Structure formats: structure tokens, C-alpha cells
Amino acid sequence: MSLSWKTAFLSAWLVMGFWHAQMASASPPLAYLIEVEQIEQSLDSFEGALTPQVTEAPKRLQKLIEREPHSAPAYAAAAHYLLFVGYKDGWPGFGTNGADATTALLDAAQKADPDYCESFWLRAQLFIALKKVESAWQPIRRARSLACADPQIDVVAARISNAQDDAVAAERDFLKVLDRGPGPDSRSRSAFSTAATDYGSLLYALHRFDDLRRHIERWEKSGQVFAAWTNVNAARQLLLIGDFEHSQRLSQTTLTVLDLPAARMQRGIALYGLAWAAEISPRNPASVASTLSLARQYLPDESVAAKTLADAPCCQAPAWKTLLSRHMKT
Amino acid sequence: VLCSAGISCSRLSDSDYLQGYVDANNLIDSYKGRGEALEQAAQIVTELGDKRPDLPHSYVARARLGMYGIHVDRGWFAEFFGADDSPEYLLKEALSADPKFCDAQAYLGHVYYKQERYAESLQALDEAEQLSCSNEWRSVYRADAELIRQHFDQADTYLARVPAVDRSASESERNRYVRALGISINIAFWRGDRERMRQGIAQQLALISEGDAWGLANAASSQVQTGDFDDAIANARKALDLMEFGAAKESLGTALFGSWLWRNSHGQGNLEEDARIWSEAESFITFKDALQKLWISLANRDLAYRYLLQQRVEDDRAQQHSAGTGKSAK
Numbered sequence: 001m002s003l004s005w006k007t008a009f010l011s012a013w014l015v016m017g018f019w020h021a022q023m024a025s026a027s028p029p030l031a032y033l034i035e036v037e038q039i040e041q042s043l044d045s046f047e048g049a050l051t052p053q054v055t056e057a058p059k060r061l062q063k064l065i066e067r068e069p070h071s072a073p074a075y076a077a078a079a080h081y082l083l084f085v086g087y088k089d090g091w092p093g094f095g096t097n098g099a100d101a102t103t104a105l106l107d108a109a110q111k112a113d114p115d116y117c118e119s120f121w122l123r124a125q126l127f128i129a130l131k132k133v134e135s136a137w138q139p140i141r142r143a144r145s146l147a148c149a150d151p152q153i154d155v156v157a158a159r160i161s162n163a164q165d166d167a168v169a170a171e172r173d174f175l176k177v178l179d180r181g182p183g184p185d186s187r188s189r190s191a192f193s194t195a196a197t198d199y200g201s202l203l204y205a206l207h208r209f210d211d212l213r214r215h216i217e218r219w220e221k222s223g224q225v226f227a228a229w230t231n232v233n234a235a236r237q238l239l240l241i242g243d244f245e246h247s248q249r250l251s252q253t254t255l256t257v258l259d260l261p262a263a264r265m266q267r268g269i270a271l272y273g274l275a276w277a278a279e280i281s282p283r284n285p286a287s288v289a290s291t292l293s294l295a296r297q298y299l300p301d302e303s304v305a306a307k308t309l310a311d312a313p314c315c316q317a318p319a320w321k322t323l324l325s326r327h328m329k330t
Numbered sequence: 331v332l333c334s335a336g337i338s339c340s341r342l343s344d345s346d347y348l349q350g351y352v353d354a355n356n357l358i359d360s361y362k363g364r365g366e367a368l369e370q371a372a373q374i375v376t377e378l379g380d381k382r383p384d385l386p387h388s389y390v391a392r393a394r395l396g397m398y399g400i401h402v403d404r405g406w407f408a409e410f411f412g413a414d415d416s417p418e419y420l421l422k423e424a425l426s427a428d429p430k431f432c433d434a435q436a437y438l439g440h441v442y443y444k445q446e447r448y449a450e451s452l453q454a455l456d457e458a459e460q461l462s463c464s465n466e467w468r469s470v471y472r473a474d475a476e477l478i479r480q481h482f483d484q485a486d487t488y489l490a491r492v493p494a495v496d497r498s499a500s501e502s503e504r505n506r507y508v509r510a511l512g513i514s515i516n517i518a519f520w521r522g523d524r525e526r527m528r529q530g531i532a533q534q535l536a537l538i539s540e541g542d543a544w545g546l547a548n549a550a551s552s553q554v555q556t557g558d559f560d561d562a563i564a565n566a567r568k569a570l571d572l573m574e575f576g577a578a579k580e581s582l583g584t585a586l587f588g589s590w591l592w593r594n595s596h597g598q599g600n601l602e603e604d605a606r607i608w609s610e611a612e613s614f615i616t617f618k619d620a621l622q623k624l625w626i627s628l629a630n631r632d633l634a635y636r637y638l639l640q641q642r643v644e645d646d647r648a649q650q651h652s653a654g655t656g657k658s659a660k
Contacts, residue, residue, distance in 0.1 A: 031449035037479060038448075184520035185480040223522060223631035252640045256625070 028071035044186035072116035075109035117148035151191035174199040193227035242314030244273035268299025351387040359502040386424035393417035432463030543572035550581040557629025559588035583614025595634035
């Protein structure tokens with residue numbers, strides 16, 4: 001699983017830890033559990049920045065697996081790493097590609113502890129990634145029967161419903177997570193921001209734009225400024241529905257935290273949108289010029305912005321069509 | 331010190347010895363950044379060790395002194411002394427003399443925590459739990475260790491065991507409770523519970539001794555987290571009136587930047603006053619160094635504050651960029 005593949009999926013997936021996980025009957029040593037726990041925290045907080053904690057995670061997990069081969073947490077954390085950070089070469093001894101290695105690691109976790117909570121939602125997530133959506137319900141049902149407290153279970157359940165076009169069930173599960181709030185720990189925050197991302201996408205797909213605006217405002221008030229990819233997705237949705245000013249500010253939030261190329265591009269598109277909107281309904285020409293100048297700093301090629309907006313709900317009026325076609329390169 | 335207090339200098343009785351230990355600990359607990367208390371404690375501890383080498387207490391007191399000594403001279407646990415003087419060595423010596431000495435076990439857990447050896451810390455604190463002990467620092471230390479693992483509920487449970495005290499309590503008891511309140515404020519911060527943080531800070535301020543510059547600076551730092559910048563400025567100034575030290579300067583500078591941001595993002599700006607505030611803030615800390623604290627402050631949940639903060643970050647970067655370009659042009 002390549003890093004770029006991961007990046008594409010980060011908006012939809014997020015990470016988990018294991019702090020609610022149930023231990024195997026013979027508990028592994030505390031030092032082992034704490035080390036896995038710390039790695040899980042870094043995976044929960046992963047937003048695309050390859051910090052030393054993230055880059056060193058595979059080596060540390062491999063050692064933990066070798067040290068405690070009959071314990072589930074390190075296997076599950078390794079699967080977590082593969083699913084959310086990416087690893088095109090798989091995992092040594094478990095498979096040479098991401099899907100095979102993740103499956104084998106989750107099998108090993110299940111063998112070590114059949115009731116280990118994290119492995120259930122990770123397996124369901126893997127099924128979604130492999131487009132085996134119907135199979136994804138089984139581990140979620142099992143996790144729920146065990147009353148696993150991991151909030152990612154509701155998030156993944158919502159994703160399965162969403163993938164099966166059951167918007168009502170998906171919305172119910174997303175809201176279950178969002179109504180609980182972000183929580184203080186990395187796992188809860190991760191589940192909260194993942195649910196926020198996916199719920200925004202669902203509202204956008206359903207063309208419930210007013211609900212989407214309200215959802216994004218609520219998200220912003222939650223103060224989860226470090227969830228860069230949730231901001232990236234929200235900023236994209238806002239620019240597509242024509243809330244350019246709000247969108248560019250949200251991208252700016254992301255860029256304050258993490259210099260993501262996607263956020264730079266989106267801020268550029270939103271700024272072009274702002275300037276072009278002012279051209280259509282002229283305001284202050286000086287402001288148009290300075291906005292365009294700023295837009296070019298983020299996205300030099302204005303045709304990219306024009307092409308993005310040409311298909312968006314914001315810009316289907318004839319005046320927009322004419323303006324955008326002028327800015328598109330042939 | 332003991333001799334001058336009327337205690338026999340030739341051989342100490344058990345009760346005199348224990349009183350000396352209590353006195354030394356009280357002096358260590360009263361340490362607020364000035365060395366006299368530690369010097370006095372060191373004299374007592376040396377005498378205790380010389381006169382009753384058969385008892386473990388002096389090792390514990392020496393270990394505690396060592397922890398502060400490192401703090402003063404080289405930054406908290408940045409490096410250790412030679413092996414024979416390290417707090418870990420001294421505490422293990424104490425435990426070899428009396429394996430059931432709860433103080434030693436609890437402090438050992440704390441030493442491991444400070445060294446980020448969390449598994450060993452928890453094991454030591456678990457062992458301290460098994461011992462008969464009236465020293466509730468062990469609960470404070472355990473709460474620290476639970477907090478770092480994101481086990482917030484457990485941390486709360488241990489904090490609840492720390493006896494709440496009022497101003498009539500001894501300085502040592504107050505210090506312990508102030509410290510417990512500090513952890514509780516931190517938990518409230520992660521939960522985004524500003525009101526609970528404010529209550530905790532008010533309790534801390536009511537308990538700290540007159541002239542406690544550290545206590546005031548800690549309150550100022552927490553008030554930056556809550557976004558109560560004016561209160562933070564007032565407390566940091568009071569702290570600096572008492573003693574000049576880096577943490578208070580940093581909190582004052584950060585709070586001044588925060589106050590500037592809040593005023594200007596809420597239509598309360600005043601050109602002359604703002605220039606003065608900004609310039610004073612820069613005399614304590616650079617905007618770049620203050621940024622992390624300004625960004626994670628709960629004030630950042632306010633969109634107007636956040637947008638202005640982002641704007642300043644962007645301006646700051648642009649300035650640095652143009653300064654860099656200027657240099658290379660030369």
C-alpha cells in the first residue's frame with residue numbers, strides 16, 4: 001500500500017488505538033502493552049506527517065511481535081499501521097502486499113485473542129477497502145456483541161451503511177459519534193474527526209448543502225484544528241458549494257498545522273473562486289486583483305481552478321460557465 | 331540544623347530521626363525556585379544519613395533533593411548525575427534497606443515517569459499501592475502516569491484520593507493538593523472543559539503561599555490554555571515581581587500575544603495600545619515560539635481569534651520569506 005494511496009484514503013479513514021481493547025486471558029507484560037499503546041497513539045494522531053514515531057513504528061512493532069508472539073495488540077497495531085499509513089511491501093513474514101499482510105496480521109491477532117476489539121473494526125475496514133462490503137458487517141456485529149467501547153466501531157459501521165447506500169443508517173451512526181464530541185484521548189478524537197469527514201461527504205453527496213454548512217460550523221467549533229484531513233475535505237466541500245471565503249479560511253487553518261499540497265491547491269481554488277465571483281458581481285476591483293495575486297501563490301495554474309469549479313454545484317449559472325470557460329486552457 | 335534544634339548530635343532516636351525526615355521533606359516541598367530551603371534540607375538529610383545509616387529515609391530525601399538539583403542546574407531530568415548519586419540508585423538503596431518503604435517505592439515510580447520509563451513507573455506505583463502508606467504523593471504520581479497513557483478516568487480516580495485541603499493545611503499538604511489540581515486542570519484541558527479548568531486554577535490560586543512565584547506562573551500558563559489572557563498577564567506579572575525566571579516570562583509573552591489577538595479579533599483593538607502590547611510580548615518571547623501555545627489554547631475555538639491568528643502566522647511567514655530573499659539578493 002503506497003503512501004500516496006494512503007493519502008487518498010486519509011480523508012475517509014482514520015486511525016485507532018487499543019486502549020479499550022480486551023486482553024488475552026494471559027495478559028502480556030506491561031512494558032509491551034505500554035509500548036503498543038504509545039505507537040497506537042501516534043497512529044491515531046497520524047495526519048500524513050511522517051514523524052519519527054510513525055516512521056519507527058514498523059520496526060518497534062516487529063520487535064514487539066517477536067517478543068510476544070502470542071499477544072494480539074502488536075499484530076493489530078501493525079494492521080492499523082498498514083491500513084492507515086500504508087506499506088507497499090506488506091509486512092515481513094505476513095505478506096508482500098498491503099492487503100495480504102493486513103489480513104494475515106489480523107488473523108494472527110484473532111488467533112492470539114479472539115475477542116480483541118481493535119481487530120474487528122480493522123478487519124471491517126479492510127473489507128471495505130477490498131470492496132467486500134457485505135463481509136464487513138460480520139466483524140462489526142461481533143464487536144457490538146462484545147460491547148467493545150472503541151468509538152471507531154460506530155464509524156466503520158456508518159461507512160459500511162454508506163457504501164451500501166443506506167444513508168439513513170449511515171447518518172445515524174455518524175451522528176452517534178459526532179454527538180458524543182471529540183473526547184480527550186487520541187482514539188476518540190480520531191473517530192470524531194473521521195466521522196466528521198465522512199458525514200460531510202455524505203451530506204454533500206445528498207446535496208443537503210445547508211446541513212453541510214451547519215455540520216462544518218459545528219466541526220470548527222469542536223476545536224479539532226489538528227485534524228488536517230477533515231479540514232481539507234470540509235474546505236473542498238465548501239468551495240464546491242460556493243462558500244469560497246469560508247473554504248479558503250479553512251484551508252488556511254490546515255496550512256497552519258501542516259503544509260499539505262492538497263490544502264494549498266484548495267486554498268488557491270477558493271481564492272480564484274472569490275475573485276471570479278467578484279468579477280461576476282463587481283465589488284472592489286483592487287480586492288479582485290489582490291485576491292488573484294494571492295491565489296496564484298497557492299495555485300499558479302488557474303485552469304485547474306476553472307476545471308474544478310466548472311463541474312461544481314456552485315458554478316452552473318450561465319455567467320459562471322462563460323467566465324470559467326475563458327479561464328480554462330484548451 | 332538538627333543539633334541546633336536541640337536534637338542530640340551523637341545518636342538520633344527513631345522519633346527524632348523521623349521528625350528530621352518530615353522536616354526535610356517539608357523543606358523540599360516548600361522549594362519554589364530559591365535554593366535556601368534545599369540547602370537547609372540537604373544539611374538535615376546529610377545528618378540523618380550520617381547518624382542513622384541503617385535507616386532508608388535519608389536515601390529518599392537525597393533522591394528528592396537530587397531531582398530538584400537537576401531541575402535547577404540542568405533542566406528536569408535532562409541528564410543524570412553519576413550512577414551513585416542518581417535518584418534511581420538512591421531509591422533502590424532505600425528499598426534494599428526496607429523493601430516495604432512506601433515513600434521510596436512511590437518516588438521511584440515518579441523518577442521512572444520523568445525518564446519516560448512508563449512501564450517501570452506503573453510497576454513501581456503498583457507496588458506502592460500494595461504497601462501500607464499515608465503518603466498520598468503516590469496517588470499524584472499515579473495520576474501523572476495514567477494521564478500520559480490517556481487513561482483519564484483512572485487518573486481522576488487516583489486524584490480523588492488526594493486529600494483536599496484549605497489554607498490552614500501545612501505547606502507540604504497544600505503543595506501536594508495544588509499539584510493534584512494541576513493534573514486535574516490538564517485533564518479538563520484535554521476534555522475541552524474550560525469551566526472545570528477555571529475552577530481548578532481558582533482553587534490553586536487560593537492555596538498557594540504568598541510569594542509563590544512558581545504557583546503564579548503555573549496559573550498563568552493554565553490561563554493561556556483556557557484563553558483567559560488578561561488573567562494570565564496579571565499572574566505572570568505578579569510572578570515576575572517576585573522572581574525573574576524563564577517560565578513566567580514565556581507565559582507573560584504568550585499571554586500578551588493572546589490578548590492582542592483576542593482584542594483585535596473582537597473589535598477591541600487600539601492602535602497605540604496594540605503596538606505597545608505586541609512590542610512588550612516580543613521582549614519576552616518570539617511570536618513563532620509562542621505560536622504552539624496560542625494555537626492549542628481553547629481560545630482557538632473562537633473563529634474570529636483563529637482567523638486572526640492564522641493571518642498573523644501567514645504574515646510572519648511572508649516576512650521571514652522576504653527577509654530570506656533579501657539576504658540572498660545581497
